[in-house]
Amino acid sequence: MKFDTVIIGGGLAGLACGIRLQNRGFKCAIVSAGQSALHFSSGSFDLLNELPDGTAVANPEEAVRSLDPKHPYAKIGDQFAFYAQEAKQLLLDSGVEVQGDSKQNSYRITPMGTTMPTWLTLADFTCLKNATDVIGKKILLVNIAGFLDFNTKFIADAFEGNGAACKIVSVSLPEFEKLRQSPTEMRSANIARILENENTLHALASRLNEQASSCDVIALPAVFGLSSPAPLQTLKRQIPTPVCIVPTMPPSVPGIRTQKRLRRVFELAGGFYMLGDSATTAETGDGKVYAISTVNHGDIALRANHFVLASGSFFSNGLWASMDGVREPVFGADVDFDPNRNNWYNASVFEPQRYRTFGVATDERFRIKINGKVQDNVYAIGSVLSGFDALQEGCGAGVSLLTALYVADQLKK
Ligand SMILES: Cc1cc2nc3c(=O)[nH]c(=O)nc-3n(C[C@H](O)[C@H](O)[C@H](O)COP(=O)(O)OP(=O)(O)OC[C@H]3O[C@@H](n4cnc5c(N)ncnc54)[C@H](O)[C@@H]3O)c2cc1C
Known part of the structure; x- marks a missing residue:
């Protein structure tokens, strides 16, 4: 089977990327193993609530300039505000009614009744x-x-x-x-x-x-x-x-609705969504990936001009941790992590945890590397990326949406 782009992972990042590409005339397939983080969503989409040093953020568009160059937002650079607006518009155009502004964080109510800063909140909430x-x-x-x-x-x-x-x-x-x-x-x-x-x-x-x-x-x-x-x-x-x-404890009803809605919009735009299938291995060579194999398609490889890895973090099996390292299981992509396991976590659970910043290493265009060699046609987006702590910084959905659209706009047919 041949596509312009095959996306691995059909959560927020994979779907946003797929919708953008379909709207640009690409023929895309999304292979998605199962539930995504949206099934656990608070009903709000965070952009940037806190800097890594703990400084609270009121205006994400201003604060983003202080981030480390390894942060995914730093790679998007001056286009941060543009992609924040595009991301909001993509949700609205998809029928996901949201309210909020990337220049001024608002507050959402958590399942415990406390309040937290956020960017976009579903209109119900x-x-x-x-x-x-x-x-x-x-x-x-x-x-x-x-x-x-x-x-x-x-x-x-x-x-x-x-x-x-x-x-x-x-x-x-x-x-x-x-x-x-x-x-x-x-x-x-x-x-x-x-x-x-x-x-x-x-x-x-x-x-x-x-x-x-x-x-x-x-x-x-x-x-x-x-x-x-x-x-x-x-x-x-x-x-x-x-x-x-x-919001309630999971599963999140508005999160499931958002996932269903985005999938529907992707399919209505002509995209091919393979739910319940898992990408397993990739055929690589000369700094490129030619095809991937999946569990359900056996020896029928999925071929494409571009591949986008949107398989999520540890929670979604996009990253695997073992006693001696962290790896990305489909491409064997290089992963940024600390080889000293003692530095992975802080014994105080409420403190920032180093392991949450581990993820796939990419060049300035979000292309993955295998054994240090940039893969010309494979990009990583969303929570599989390294360089940020979605929980501490409150930037999970923002990184997923903005990197998805940024990468989709880089691809040429
Ligand atoms: C429990 C939880 C709750 C969160 N709540 C919020 C929130 O309320 N607000 C917020 O802003 N952020 C939240 N986040 C942060 C979250 O990471 C992002 O908001 C965002 O939804 C992540 O999207 P993603 O597409 O990058 O990854 P995911 O949502 O993790 O999606 C990855 C998808 O890839 C699939 N996959 C993995 N491996 C393969 C494979 N080999 N083949 C095929 N498919 C594969 C998985 O099954 C999954 O469906 C939460 C994160 C978690 C873990």
């Missing part, structure tokens, strides 16, 4: 201008009875710590009875499936309206809309009180 926006608000904090991945007590403590007053209630509807028989079934995605039904939404709205008379805001778990924002819009139309959606 509450995006705060300041962490203290909840001061003086009377919040009705509602859970679905038996749903354990939404800890109302922690959330109420955090809201109250920021100056709000909370009342916790739990709502029970007959439609959830079957799920409640097994705690393992009482998960966000299953609840969201039940809440696709208009009658159930109507029953929920009636219950909420009965309780909401003296509150300013109703806070609900993010269990609405696996395929579209419609269920939440329907619910909101039936409730006069403002509604604030708070």
Whole structure:
């Protein structure tokens, strides 16, 4: 099988790159082993919240100039602001409604009820201008009875710590009875499936309206809309009180919706998405890659002019760590890591962890190297890259989106 570009990994980076390339007239295939980090998403996309030295960032467009040259954003250089805007536009054009600005971080609510800076937040979620926006608000904090991945007590403590007053209630509807028989079934995605039904939404709205008379805001778990924002819009139309959606523990309903939406847009643009297949090995020579093999396609190799590695970090198996090193399993690409294993981690779990900055080494155009030799037609994007700590710096989605679009624009047919 021959394509213009084969992308390995169909998470945020792989899909953004694939959509951009399809729109530029390329014929692309995405090979994707399984779930991506989007399935665990907070509902917000971070661009840059903190510099590696711990300095808080208010304006990512300004702060990016202080980053080390090895950081992926430093390779994008002066085009950072342009690609941040393009990335937001790609989400909007794909039907992923987001709010936020790359010149000014806003705040999102975490599953623990605390606030954190962020760049773009899905339109369903509450995006705060300041962490203290909840001061003086009377919040009705509602859970679905038996749903354990939404800890109302922690959330109420955090809201109250920021100056709000909370009342916790739990709502029970007959439609959830079957799920409640097994705690393992009482998960966000299953609840969201039940809440696709208009009658159930109507029953929920009636219950909420009965309780909401003296509150300013109703806070609900993010269990609405696996395929579209419609269920939440329907619910909101039936409730006069403002509604604030708070993320749950994984799986993330809005993250799954984003993944499904981006995949659909890629396929509608003519892209070929191979879900559940894994790239295994590559045919290389003369500083190029000619083809890759996958588990499902056996001896039918996938050939392409360009390959893009978007296989994620350790979490998604894009990087493998062993006792003596870190490796990238498909191409055997060079990886930036510290050979002294004692330096990989900090015993204090809340401190920055060195291993999180390990990843595939690339040249200034994001081309991978094998045994020190740059591969002319293979690029790496997203969280498989080295040079940043997505968690500490709060830049995970930004690196994935911006490197994806930057690389897509470098490729020539
Ligand atoms: C649990 C978790 C939660 C996060 N939440 C947020 C958040 O809320 N906001 C934020 O800004 N950032 C978040 N991040 C940071 C995150 O890394 C980025 O936001 C971004 O989604 C990563 O996208 P990616 O496409 O680079 O990698 P991934 O999402 O990891 O996708 C890589 C994909 O490649 C596939 N793959 C791997 N190997 C192969 C192979 N050999 N063949 C085929 N496919 C393969 C994997 O199955 C996976 O689907 C989170 C990260 C994690 C780990």
